[in-house]
Amino acid sequence: MKIALRASVAALLIAAASGATITAAAHAPSDPLHGGTGVGVRVLGHTDLGGGGLNGHVDVLDNIAFVGQGTNGGFAAQWNKTPTCKVAGGPTSTIKVVDLSNRANPTVVSTISVGDRWTLARDVDALKVKAITAGNVYTGNLLAVAKEACNANFTFGRAGVDFYDVTNPATPVRLGTTVRTDRAAGKFSAATRQVTLVQRPSDGKVLALEANQQGATFGGGIHIVDVTNPATPTDAGHFGFASSLIKPFQECRPFVLPQGVSSNDAGTRAYVSYQDQGALVLDISNPSAPTVLSQTQYDASEEGNTFRFVPRGDVEDMAAVTDDDVHPARTTLTVGEGLASEFTEPGGSDAGVFRGCEAIWGNGEPNTGPLFERTNPSITGEIVTPNDPGGCRSTSWTGKNVAGNIALVVRGGALSNGFICGFEEKARFAQAAGAAAVMISNTATDHHGGAAGFLFSVDSISPADGTPNLTATTPSGDITLPVVFITLEAGGAIRDAIEEDGAVTATLADNPDTWGALRLFDLTGATPQQTAVVNQAHSTVLTPDEGMYHAVNPMWAGKSVLTAWMSEGLRVTDAKNPSAPKDGAFYVPPAAADPTGNYPAVPLVVDVARVSGSIFVISDINGGLYVLDVALAAGRCASMPDPQACYALFDHPKASSPGASSASSHRGANADPDGKKDLEDTSN
Numbered sequence: 001m002k003i004a005l006r007a008s009v010a011a012l013l014i015a016a017a018s019g020a021t022i023t024a025a026a027h028a029p030s031d032p033l034h035g036g037t038g039v040g041v042r043v044l045g046h047t048d049l050g051g052g053g054l055n056g057h058v059d060v061l062d063n064i065a066f067v068g069q070g071t072n073g074g075f076a077a078q079w080n081k082t083p084t085c086k087v088a089g090g091p092t093s094t095i096k097v098v099d100l101s102n103r104a105n106p107t108v109v110s111t112i113s114v115g116d117r118w119t120l121a122r123d124v125d126a127l128k129v130k131a132i133t134a135g136n137v138y139t140g141n142l143l144a145v146a147k148e149a150c151n152a153n154f155t156f157g158r159a160g161v162d163f164y165d166v167t168n169p170a171t172p173v174r175l176g177t178t179v180r181t182d183r184a185a186g187k188f189s190a191a192t193r194q195v196t197l198v199q200r201p202s203d204g205k206v207l208a209l210e211a212n213q214q215g216a217t218f219g220g221g222i223h224i225v226d227v228t229n230p231a232t233p234t235d236a237g238h239f240g241f242a243s244s245l246i247k248p249f250q251e252c253r254p255f256v257l258p259q260g261v262s263s264n265d266a267g268t269r270a271y272v273s274y275q276d277q278g279a280l281v282l283d284i285s286n287p288s289a290p291t292v293l294s295q296t297q298y299d300a301s302e303e304g305n306t307f308r309f310v311p312r313g314d315v316e317d318m319a320a321v322t323d324d325d326v327h328p329a330r331t332t333l334t335v336g337e338g339l340a341s342e343f344t345e346p347g348g349s350d351a352g353v354f355r356g357c358e359a360i361w362g363n364g365e366p367n368t369g370p371l372f373e374r375t376n377p378s379i380t381g382e383i384v385t386p387n388d389p390g391g392c393r394s395t396s397w398t399g400k401n402v403a404g405n406i407a408l409v410v411r412g413g414a415l416s417n418g419f420i421c422g423f424e425e426k427a428r429f430a431q432a433a434g435a436a437a438v439m440i441s442n443t444a445t446d447h448h449g450g451a452a453g454f455l456f457s458v459d460s461i462s463p464a465d466g467t468p469n470l471t472a473t474t475p476s477g478d479i480t481l482p483v484v485f486i487t488l489e490a491g492g493a494i495r496d497a498i499e500e501d502g503a504v505t506a507t508l509a510d511n512p513d514t515w516g517a518l519r520l521f522d523l524t525g526a527t528p529q530q531t532a533v534v535n536q537a538h539s540t541v542l543t544p545d546e547g548m549y550h551a552v553n554p555m556w557a558g559k560s561v562l563t564a565w566m567s568e569g570l571r572v573t574d575a576k577n578p579s580a581p582k583d584g585a586f587y588v589p590p591a592a593a594d595p596t597g598n599y600p601a602v603p604l605v606v607d608v609a610r611v612s613g614s615i616f617v618i619s620d621i622n623g624g625l626y627v628l629d630v631a632l633a634a635g636r637c638a639s640m641p642d643p644q645a646c647y648a649l650f651d652h653p654k655a656s657s658p659g660a661s662s663a664s665s666h667r668g669a670n671a672d673p674d675g676k677k678d679l680e681d682t683s684n
Contacts (some may be wrong), residue, residue, distance in 0.1 A: 036603070038569070040585025040631035040646040042639060044103040044615070048624035049096045053594045057553065057607040058619040061126035061141055064169045065098040065106070065609065065617055067625055068121050093121040095145060096625075097169045100611055103627050109170045112145070118157035120191075122148040126166065127197035132204030137229050138175075140167035144208055144227075148191035149181070159192045161210055163230040175230040178223070180212050190220075194260040194308075197227075200267035207287065208233065209270055211258040222261055222272055224287040236287035239270075241277060252303065252327070252357035252455050259307050259324070265314035269293070276304035279321055279521070279528060294527045298323070305516060311523060312556045318578055319528060320554040320561045321519040328549070329372040329510035329542055331356035331484055333439070335383075336505040340497035345489045354490035356439065357455045358510065359423070359483040371437070371482040372542055377510035379436045379482070381405035382503055383494055386430075389413065391438075392421035394473040396429050403434030406508055408494060411443050411485075425474055427483045432475035437482040437508050441491020456485060484508065512540045515550035518563050518571075520578045531578040536568045546600040553607045560584060560632050562616065564605045570618050572630065584649050585631050592623035 036043070049055055049069055056068025095112040114121055123146035131139045143164040149157030159180040165173040180192060194211045210223040221240020227233045241256050260273040263284075270282040270290070278297035282290045298304050307324035333354040335341050341352035348355060358371055371377040382405045386396040390413025397407070407430040413421040423440060430438040442455075497504045518534040538549035547567030554563040561573040561581075569588030575581045593601045604621035611617060611627070614636055618626050631637050637646035637654070647655035 035590035038587035041587035045627040146192040146195040322551040323516040338501040343493040356484040397433035407435040
């Protein structure tokens with residue numbers, strides 16, 4: 001395990017190997033940032049990995065990068081795109097094996113293919129396995145590939161981990177696999193979201209830690225696998241919660257699903273990101289009986305969504321945590337005078353102000369689409385209920401003054417052909433009647449058995465995508481109105497007010513929230529303590545020009561955190577003072593088109609990995625793999641494109657020195673290529 005060098009090594013892809021070689025042209029030194037923007041970063045090389053797009057997570061071992069390619073992960077939901085693996089003729093998941101020996105010309109030397117369009121390669125991790133004891137029957141470079149089933153009902157596709165010998169990167173050899181799909185027992189894990197490899201220095205055992213969704217009752221949770229012999233992986237232990245959904249709501253989308261798992265270098269602790277159950281530290285010194293050492297949850301008013309929890313190497317004094325929220329808004333419904341304005345819903349803070357969860361899928365243009373896509377994200381109007389509670393008939397809105405107003409329907413109900421009326425049908429009927437928005441109130445208990453106050457995002461809305469529930473009378477066309485889910489109690493109070501008062505006027509609005517953040521934690525006490533929250537310029541931007549501005553995969557380099565921050569690019573955070581972290585170097589790659597049409601042409605940096613010294617690689621979903629020289633200390637600034645701007649990051653006197661910018665002309669592009677001179681000490 002290389003946790004001291006790279007905390008969250010991940011990717012997206014899988015399986016049998018071919019020896020195809022793709023060579024990418026090097027970029028001229030005269031274009032030091034290759035059309036991107038940045039400070040304290042020098043671009044050494046780039047490859048588009050064959051130009052297929054959909055590039056995923058990356059790990060590096062012995063100058064070889066392993067890059068997931070061929071899937072879109074889960075991020076494309078922001079733009080309501082059907083995952084490519086579900087499309088007939090869509091590409092299979094692959095991993096590109098890239099030789100980085102020539103920094104200016106990274107070269108694909110082989111491709112590992114899953115050979116199954118229903119399975120995504122979700123994550124990768126690579127480890128050099130050493131002969132520590134006689135029990136190490138396998139030694140060499142080991143690659144682990146986490147898999148995810150990509151199918152609406154998980155009839156097809158696989159979850160689990162595949163293991164490859166990549167000692168010879170030109171000819172990867174598949175060794176063994178774990179399977180997290182047991183249809184015979186009625187259990188499945190929809191996805192293995194992350195895999196981490198670690199070799200214990202104490203006994204030489206090699207462990208693979210898997211973060212498997214759904215909940216424990218669906219074959220999910222954290223699996224600890226003994227892969228000392230990767231040809232025969234053996235489950236050694238398991239940790240999970242009893243339910244896949246949290247009962248006390250954590251704002252919208254309150255799921256109990258493991259998103260990631262990291263390890264300390266000793267292989268005795270697991271650092272688990274468990275979405276709305278927060279960040280957990282597990283004692284795995286006895287893999288057969290993992291125990292919780294601590295659990296840290298966000299405040300109940302926050303969205304949660306813990307995505308990665310990464311300790312600082314073998315020191316374990318600090319941790320970097322990212323939380324991932326693809327909807328940067330908080331939806332509220334504020335009602336006027338009357339009964340509803342006097343009612344406070346359970347979990348709410350103010351009378352007459354009800355919380356909502358807006359569907360994050362939608363393809364409407366500004367001023368016609370979802371609230372969060374609008375320049376002025378609010379709608380004021382009368383709340384109108386249909387003739388049938390579910391709003392599932394062609395006559396649902398006959399005689400109702402719904403045009404330009406806010407429709408309120410009840411979850412569930414059956415269509416005339418016997419199918420359950422889904423969110424999409426409700427939205428289509430309300431939209432056809434001219435509604436400006438549609439709200440769906442929960443029933444007594446949701447279909448998972450959660451509490452009445454349970455909130456979630458109605459993400460099953462899929463404009464222009466047909467579903468088997470649609471009938472001949474269901475209106476067709478794209479869904480362009482906002483669709484919001486509210487609690488049972490809120491819906492009941494509003495309907496009572498309409499019955500008693502005759503009319504209820506309200507404002508449905510999206511208020512700026514965050515896309516999630518980078519959080520720093522102190523690990524020196526019994527329980528991790530949050531010391532700081534780091535955001536970026538677009539963290540609270542409600543209409544962010546098609547970009548996605550959430551922090552995903554972080555890694556430690558000394559006391560600096562390098563974070564793949566999607567459309568914010570690569571961001572370096574100086575955490576020497578964990579209570580007052582500082583922004584450091586950054587690089588935002590140029591916008592590139594996605595040949596599959598899943599993503600808009602914006603920067604989407606999904607992962608970062610360390611090559612050696614100050615040399616790192618980043619993976620951009622659209623653009624490919626970039627090799628970067630990153631200044632983690634002022635001593636690296638002389639070789640940067642704009643030395644003075646770089647020095648300013650470190651409050652260095654040379655930032656204002658006349659002629660300082662000429663320093664870079666004295667160092668060639670290949671001088672000190674691995675940044676071994678003037679590099680920050682990253683050992684403690």
